[in-house]
Amino acid sequence: MKLTGAQILCETLERLGVRHVFGYPGGAILPVYDAIGKSKLHHILVRHEQGATHMADGYARATGGVGVAMATSGPGATNMVTGIATAMLDSSPVVCITGQVSSKLLGSDAFQEVDITGITMPITKHNVVVSKVEDVAHTVREAFIIANSGRPGPVLVDITKDAQQATADFDWEATVPKLPPKRIRNNHDQKEFDRAVELLNSAKRPVILAGRGIILSGAMRIFEQFVRTSNIPVAMTLLGIGCFPATDPMNLGMMGMHGEAWVNTAIQEADLLIAVGMRFDDRVTGSLRTYARNARKIHIEVDRAEINKNVKVDAAIVGDAGETLANLLPHVHERDHAAWFAHIKELKGDSAVRDIQSLPDSGHLFAAHVINDLWKVTKGGAIVVTDVGQHQMWEAQYYHHDQPRTLITSGGLGTMGFALPAAVGAKFARPDSEVWVVVGDGGFQMTMCELATIVQEKLKINIAIINNGYLGMVRQWQEFFYDKRYIATPLVAPDFAALANAFGIRGERVTTRKEVVPMIESARSSDQAVLLDFRVEQEDSVYPMVPAGAALHEMIRRPNNPLVETASEP
C-alpha cells in the first residue's frame, strides 16, 4: 500500500497506541495535519507550542505512557525548547514531532528553517532528522522505545516536508525498529550488593530516600514491602511524592530545601541512607560538604551516570528500582528501630504547634489553608498539577498524596507556566479523574492562553490561583537574603475571575478562609472548568527553609507567630 510520509506518521502513531496529539500547525508540517484530519488521532490545538510540550509531559506523567507533541519548523520548534528541557530534567517520556523545511533547502536559511536537532541536542535523550519517507515509520517507533526505556526522556523527530509528501510502500511488519547494537552492561556487582545487604542489616538509624525512579519503575508495591520488612522510615523527594502513602506513619514527608525540620534532621543524624531512584539534587542535599556526614549511603539507581555524581556512596546498585528492591528483599531482616523512631518523634517536637494549620482563624487567608482544605475536600483523591514557586512547596507540604502520579509538578527545571498546560495533558490521560491546577499569579500569567484550549476542548479542570500579588518565592529570597528589597517581584495581574469569564468559564474570587471550602465544593460540582482566585496573605513565606548552600539541618524554622499583614484588596 502506497502512503505519504505524513500518512505513514499518523498510521504509525495510531499503531503505537497514541490517541492524543498536542500541537500547533504551520507550513512545514501541513502535510501531517492534512493526514491527521483523515486519521483517528485526536489533535488538541494549543495556543503556544510550549503548552503542547507541557501537555504531552503532563499526559506522560499522569499515565506512564508516551505523550506526543507536534509543531511546525522554526519558531514552532523553538517554542518547544522549554517544555523539552522540563521533560528531560524530570525523566518524562515525551516524543516531539516537528516539521522541517524540504531536504534540498536544509542549510539555506530558508523561511522558518532552524536547526532544531542542534538546538535540542543537550536537552533531549535523543533526536533525529528524517529526510526520507522510508525512514519515517521505523524512526518514530525507535523514538517511542528510546523515550520510555531505561531512564525515560524526551525524543525529538524532525521530519522534512518532502519526506512528509513523498510516498512509499507501508508495511508495518517491515518497519521494525532497529536501534544501534548497544553493549549489554552487566551491572550486577555482587560485592556492591553484598555490601548493601550488610549495611541494611546493621544500621541503627536508617532513612530511605525515595525518588521518582520508584514511580517510573512502577515499583510502589515492592517498595512498600521493602519499607515494611526493613522497618525503615521514608523521606521523599518532591518528585517522589506519591511513591508511598503520605498518610502512612512510616512516611516522614518531603526532604530538602523546604522539607519539614524533622525530616532533614533525621537525614543529618542517620547512620544509613538508602537512596532509591533519586539523584541527590542540590535542592535535596543542601551543602554537600556537610550532607549526612554520619551516614553510609546505598544508591539504587537505573542511570549509571548518577552514581557518585553529587554524593559519594558506599554501595551502588545500578538497575531498575523495582527489580533491585525485589532482589534485596529476601536478604533484609526486620529490625527493631524503636529508639530511632522515638527519636524522630522527639524531633517533631513543637513542629505541630508551629504548623499554620494549628493556628486559630485570624481572618487572614493563608495559602497553606487553601491547599490543606483542598486536600480535605477532595479526600486526597485529585490529580494536582502545580506550577513552580511557593504554592508548589505548600502543595507538597499540605496536600497529602497517597497515590502515585497524583502530583504533577516541574521539579528539576522548575518551569513556571507548567501547570495549566500540563493539567490539560493529565485530564486527557485520565479523563475520569478530578484535576486541580494549583498555580501562582506569576506562573499563571505565563501560559494562561491555554484557558482557550481548555474551553475549546470542553475540559473539566479546576484552577486554584494562589494569588499574593508577588512572584512569591523570589520575594521570599529577597526578604531573607536581600534586606527586603523587592525588586521586580510585585506583580500586577488582571482580575482573574473576569478573565475567566472572558474565556467563557466561571471565575470566582475568594478572600476569606470561611469561603474556601464552599468555593472548592462549588467548583467540584460544576461540570465545566472553574477558576478560583484565592487572594492570600501577600508576604507569607515557605518554612522551613534551608538557605542555598547551607547545611541541611541549618533551617530557617517556621515562626511562632502568624503574619500580621492583611491580604490587600486591589
Place this chain on the structure above:
Amino acid sequence: MQTIVAYVENKPGVLNRVASLTRRLAINIDSLTVGPTENEEIARMTICAHTDENGARRLEASLEKLVDVLVAENISDRSMLERDLALIKVAADQQNRPHLMELIKVFRGRVVDVAPESLIVEVSGTVDKIDGLLEVLRPFGVLEMARTGRIAMTRGSDLLRPPTAATPDSKDKDPAPASS
C-alpha cells in the same frame, strides 16, 4: 589525563553529540580522534580528557547513554599502547641539515620531505616521545606542526570490540501504549 575508547555509529552528527556532551560536563578534551573500523557502520574514537578518575567515570557512563554510542570504556588504568603521529616542518639549511638528521634518527623519526630551507619529519610514538623530539628541534626553528592526537589500544587478550548485532538488551519492541 584520562583515555576513553568508544565505538560509535558511523553517521553524521555523532561527533557533535560527543563533543556537546563533554562541553556540558565541563570536561576539556585534550585530543579526540575518530577513524573507521573493519565494520563500515561503526567508527572508533579515542578521547583524551583533562579530568580526574571520577570525571572520566561520569564521561564514560554519560557517553554510553547516547543512543549512537555503542560502547565507551575508560582504559586509563589498563595496560595499553598509546600512539600519536606528528608531521613537523623544521627550518634547515645545508650547514645544520646533517646534524638535524642525526637527531631525528635517534627519535626514530623519518624525513619525508626536504626543501632548500626546511624539511618535514614524520614521527609516531607516545606523546612523551614526540614532545621530546620537539624539544630538540625547537632551537632549529619549528615552522609548522600537525599532530593527529592519540589513538589507544589495550594490550594482549584484553579485547575491546564493538557489539556485532542487535542484542536482546536494546529491547527492539514497541512499548505498551499509554494506559488511560
